[in-house]
Amino acid sequence: MTDRNRRRTLKWIGAGIAAAWLPSGPALAEPGSLLSKPIPASGQKLPVIGMGTWRTFNVGSDPQLLGARSEVVRAFFRHGGGLIDSSPMYGSAPDVIGYALERLGIPASLFSAEKVWSPAGGTAREQVAELEKRWGVKRFDLVQVHNLTDWRDHLATLREMKAAGEIGYIGITTSHGRRHREFEQVMASEDIDFAQLTYNITHREAEQRLLPLAREKGIAVIANRPYDGGALIKGLKRRGEKVPEWAVEECGCRTWADFLLKFIVSHPAVNCAIPATTRVDHMNENMRAGSAPLPSASARRRMAAAIESL
């Protein structure tokens, strides 16, 4: 079966079964207290908690898991969520997002973020066109160059597409702290709207140069791996540590999700964190972390010190 046929089959098989138990709701968004920050390039507001899809949304054509992930997306939008980030590197994740959007409808708050990635094959234009079909959207709000692969060629193409109105914003990505020197050079020399990088309370290298540069250049920052691939929050929960009382009082951190995510999105340069989850209860927890109050600069220092002391 070709990739395209497989994707089409995936959508229809899953749709048939999940339609039986997934209520289709026209009004997904509920008024919430999710904070948002302006994208420097335009002033458009972006909710501070987005959604990643690496590993978690690569479920293939399994109807049961397609239905379960649709519920995760439903919870995301119910809280007013905006940015969903995926990549051609993430297996069937773009198809699964497309499946969920087809079932739930596309809310106005959706901020669709995709990537171009050379090993996926084809030109940047071809990849974007293919991914639009997989998501079932007419136009991506943001297209990023994944892990800087062939970034010169891809950025040139994406810039043309942006000028023609075919995509909204352009950006670059890295993760795990890789290639920061080159990433910084691209941020400094190229006209980009977004930079996606790893930033969390235990991986704060970006604070040294990349985040200040983003502020200086007016580049929006998406923080990936906010839980360090899940290890960070699982480790804290496993230890049975309670969130410090001062963090509850200072910035309303009721849970470790609050603590870890509020730390990230309270950095002045960071627009959005993109935790990934397979579970609705975790999605609810993540989204609640995007509400006020956010920690002050002094509280942020105390938060980092608290984690370092564990």
Add this chain to the structure above:
Amino acid sequence: MSDWSSYRLQDFIPFTADIYFRLLERMGETFWPLHLLTLALGTAALLFALKNRARVACLLLAPPWAFIAVAFFMQRYAELNWAGGYIGWAFLAQALFLVLIALVRSAPLEPPQFTNPAVITGIAIALSGLVGLPLLAPPGGHSWYRAEIFGIHPDPTAIVTLGLALIALRGPAMWAASIIPTLWLLLSGLTHMALG
């Protein structure tokens, strides 16, 4: 931070544990009651191997390898992992190789001896794949469909094949028949480690 030091095993597995275990469960759901036939095939292969009928044993092992190549790897696992298609081809190659051994190989001069450590080890390995692995799944409140069965799932199929190779094959044929099962079991072990 250097690039390579930042990679972890988990970074190479593009799905979560629940997705992988659900894939195993789906195989069980989709193909039940084929399990009964494949288990009968596996048991028969073990008995033929013990009766010095290596060629028949290899012929009985080949269809499960081909079935898993297509139904598990090419049609399902490949949706989750680009490497799935290639692993499927490796499983098909193993099926063809088993047929080839059956066609060209003469029987060993002496039947398997129960005093031979290799034979005893082979029996233990084969039984662990046929009986032991399926019994590992149910604890944890999961469905019996998640039980890994010879001929339906790759791990027990590779384990049983290794056991039968030890019982019935000798020399280059034994080593050659063991390469792909061993590589798969290594890969599967790493996957389980990464998934926690």
